[in-house]
Amino acid sequence: MTVDIGLTHVALAATHLDDSIRFYHKYARMQVIHQRTDPVSGHRVVWLSDRTRPFVLVLIEAESPEPVLTPFAHLGVGCATRREVDQLAEEARKDGILIREPVDEGYPVGYYIFVKDPNGHSLELSYGQEVGLAVEEAN
Template sequence: MNDIGLTHVALQASDIDRSLAFYARYAAMQVVHSRTDAESGRRVVWLSDKTRPFVIVLIEADAVTTVLRPFAHLGVGCRSREEVDRLCAEARSEGSLISGPTDSAYPVGYWAFLRDPDGHTLELSYGQEVGLTVERA
């Protein structure tokens, strides 16, 4: 079976292990594939939350030259407002909370922006109902 539709987003990462820890903690993602690229000698890791066929590809780089940052971001839905609050408190204590949480009502919901170790932006949200909107379309 061939993959169809949006399958991944690729980001540069200067320290793969720090990025793995960040995405495991804040997005419940785990490594589903890891290799060293034969041509470049760079480490490449695929992360998934295993809820759908989609991965974040982290590609090792000496310096991150392109950063996904506000307003460009990755979005992760959380189980509750309390989970958003808990993760934001952790991010605040680690210095990685950019903004929020903010309640923007339906359809945007309750959300916050976090900064990963390389400056890429991760949005945590509750109440956006992306899945329901796609099903209804």
């Protein structure tokens, strides 16, 4: 049996759970890997993962998405190419959820945008941050 250690998840309140599932699938390539209804509250709970590492985004159905991750407090997802960031920016523009146009701040910040999920939480989509490389080099 494997025991989870380290950072395993972030949990956010979501009033629009189904919309949030669709949003994170489209913009972060995440899928539902677990779902249940909490026996005490009666609220739905879903775990979303992009299956690249043992980490999930937990969305918990709530009356209000408090607190809300807003522009600087955010989730970050790395993209494979700068073009992918541009394509997602175009989709977000069409969907009316682009918070910040693409910007390139160079190493180590990279090229990124911010988009707003259905509950107002901010998601950064970036290319070139090299978080994995920084972790490797720190070892």
